[in-house]
Amino acid sequence: DIQMTQSPSSLSASVGDRVTITCRASQTTLTYLNWYQQKPGKAPKVLIYGASSLQSGVPSRFSGSGSGTDFTLTITSLQPEDFATYYCQQSYTIPITFGQGTRLDIK
């Protein structure tokens, strides 16, 4: 299985801040890396697919980069609705695996 490790596990930030979340895979996933946002009591929602493609309807303050084993999700100018948990997920090989999540809280 490909292990996905996110850092940090939790993060406190303020509205307007820029934040970066990192995801590292235990072996290459090429660019088959997706990012999801999950709010309490809700299903995850895809933000970024293919490492860097913005899903339709997702604000442009979200961006993704990386390839191979190292990936980042960046949120510029945090908005109140961005405080949530973020997961990376590799869709390169079976079994599909997720990172452990990064909880983004309001400072």
Added chain:
Amino acid sequence: QVQLQESGPGLVKPSQTLSLTCTVSGASVSTGTYYWSWIRQPAGKGLEWIGRIYTSGSINYNPSLKSRVIISIDTPKSQFSLRLSSVTAADTAVYYCAREGGYSNPMYDWGQGTLVTVSS
């Protein structure tokens, strides 16, 4: 717009079989280049992929659960289903169904999730 809705018992006894159904609207479960997936999330924890079925009927399972899982499609009812046998308390989780956009694509659409508790 594709919509998914999970249904099934919210309480299952240990050693019994958990059975859930996902009803799909806005897309066909038997045509197109989609995978129909099951994912679960224990309370306060991360996401675990259980398995998926392709529109053609081919299936992939998570090896960690493979011996206990069956995923199937019911085309006339526009549903796909999950059966997980020999459940224990460790199988207590919110179970989600989702639509993957094809090979190596993300899970674009999700159901709202349904909590299944394993307890006597």
